[in-house]
Amino acid sequence: MAGYFRNISVMRKIFILLALAVMVIIFCFSSENSSQSSLTSRGITKYLVSIFVPDLEWHTWAEQKEIMNTATHIVRKCAHFSIYALLGFFTGLSMGKGKFLSLNSVISLDLCFLYACSDEMHQLFISGRSGEFTDIIIDTCGSCTGIIISVLIYRLFCRIFKKELSQ
Secondary structure, eight states, X not given: OHHHHXXXXXXXXXXXXXXXXXXXXXXXXXXXXXXXXXXXXXHHHHHHHHHHOTTGGGSOHHHHHHHHHHHHHHHHHHHHHHHHHHHHHHHHHHHTXXXXXXXXXXXXXXXXXXXXXXXXXXXXXXXXXXXOHHHXXXXXXXXXXXXXXXXXXXXXXXXXXXXXXOO
16 A cells, blocks of 8 residues: 555645545534534624625514524535535545546545545434434535536646646
């Protein structure tokens, strides 16, 4: 294994390390109990609601609560999608192939899917948290999006520098 790692280009090593860093970030967010997790997303939710519903204070309390609950749900699911898109992006680039339906793209998606499964299982052991199958689906869709973006960027890079799509 150590010999294999030596033969990988510097850029691919960087992308592997970035993918591992994203995994650590995901693990840290998943380690937050329900109160901490709510606090993490609350600030972002309040900011976005102030932009999209500037007259929130004029709504009834029940309407405000409904708006905030809906916005919180959307923010949390977008966060899942986004962080896993980043993971898919870095795993896709670490594989170094510029093809959509290559074995490396499938392996990248499989790795992200398995990490999403392990992340949701991890949450089962955190106070007030739950593992959700829908989150695994959202995470995998985010990963797939990130992988597609990585393939497009890889192909663009190769075109700009007139390199073959060999790695």
